Amino acid sequence: DSGVTQTPKHLITATGQRVTLRCSPRSGDLSVYWYQQSLDQGLQFLIQYYNGEERAKGNILERFSAQQFPDLHSELNLSSLELGDSALYFCASSPQHFGDGTRLSIL
Amino acid sequence: GIQVEQSPPDLILQEGANSTLRCNFSDSVNNLQWFHQNPWGQLINLFYIPSGTKQNGRLSATTVATERYSLLYISSSQTTDSGVYFCAAGNAGKSTFGDGTTLTVKP
Numbered sequence: 001d002s003g004v005t006q007t008p009k010h011l012i013t014a015t016g017q018r019v020t021l022r023c024s025p026r027s028g029d030l031s032v033y034w035y036q037q038s039l040d041q042g043l044q045f046l047i048q049y050y051n052g053e054e055r056a057k058g059n060i061l062e063r064f065s066a067q068q069f070p071d072l073h074s075e076l077n078l079s080s081l082e083l084g085d086s087a088l089y090f091c092a093s094s095p096q097h098f099g100d101g102t103r104l105s106i107l
Numbered sequence: 108g109i110q111v112e113q114s115p116p117d118l119i120l121q122e123g124a125n126s127t128l129r130c131n132f133s134d135s136v137n138n139l140q141w142f143h144q145n146p147w148g149q150l151i152n153l154f155y156i157p158s159g160t161k162q163n164g165r166l167s168a169t170t171v172a173t174e175r176y177s178l179l180y181i182s183s184s185q186t187t188d189s190g191v192y193f194c195a196a197g198n199a200g201k202s203t204f205g206d207g208t209t210l211t212v213k214p
Binding site for chain 2 (some may be wrong): 031042043045048057058090095097098100103
């Protein structure tokens with residue numbers, strides 16, 4: 001058990017919709033990293049927050065946004081969803097501690 | 108950005124065999140990790156190894172930072188070792204993942 005909690009585990013929605021993925025970091029960790037794993041793009045880093053501030057940005061689309069709240073949990077918001085956004089979304093609270101992921105399916 | 112190449116892309120072994128997986132990266136990094144993704148999609152961090160050698164049971168890893176490669180050794184492989192092995196390399200919180208090596212261990 002990595003101590004990183006992601007909800008929901010599975011999400012099914014339709015094109016054009018908006019969803020929010022949630023991540024609670026391991027106790028004591030101040031960072032949250034978001035990753036996307038899709039069949040087309042493989043695993044890629046999206047964005048990192050540290051203690052509420054954006055720290056590093058990767059290949060995150062403009063339709064996606066994230067934030068980290070004062071209690072250190074983070075939300076990844078995906079809007080105007082497209083079929084290609086179907087993927088497994090991971091968060092991590094350190095390079096070594098990953099959550100089990102949220103599997104997003106766009107119909 | 109940093110390019111990460113893994114080889115071989117696929118590997119099939121008989122139980123009990125040894126194997127070596129390779130990860131080449133294109134630039135200096137301060138973060139190099141190996142992950143195992145199991146058939147259920149969970150990402151398990153195996154090693155955080157920006158340089159040097161580490162061992163954990165039947166697994167060991169060596170990173171030669173000056174030559175920009177890392178090796179993951181699996182000895183006496185077991186069927187539970189099956190899955191995809193990813194290498195991730197990067198700096199300042201941003202990591203690039205390779206395409207992975209899919210390992211199948213047959214009983």
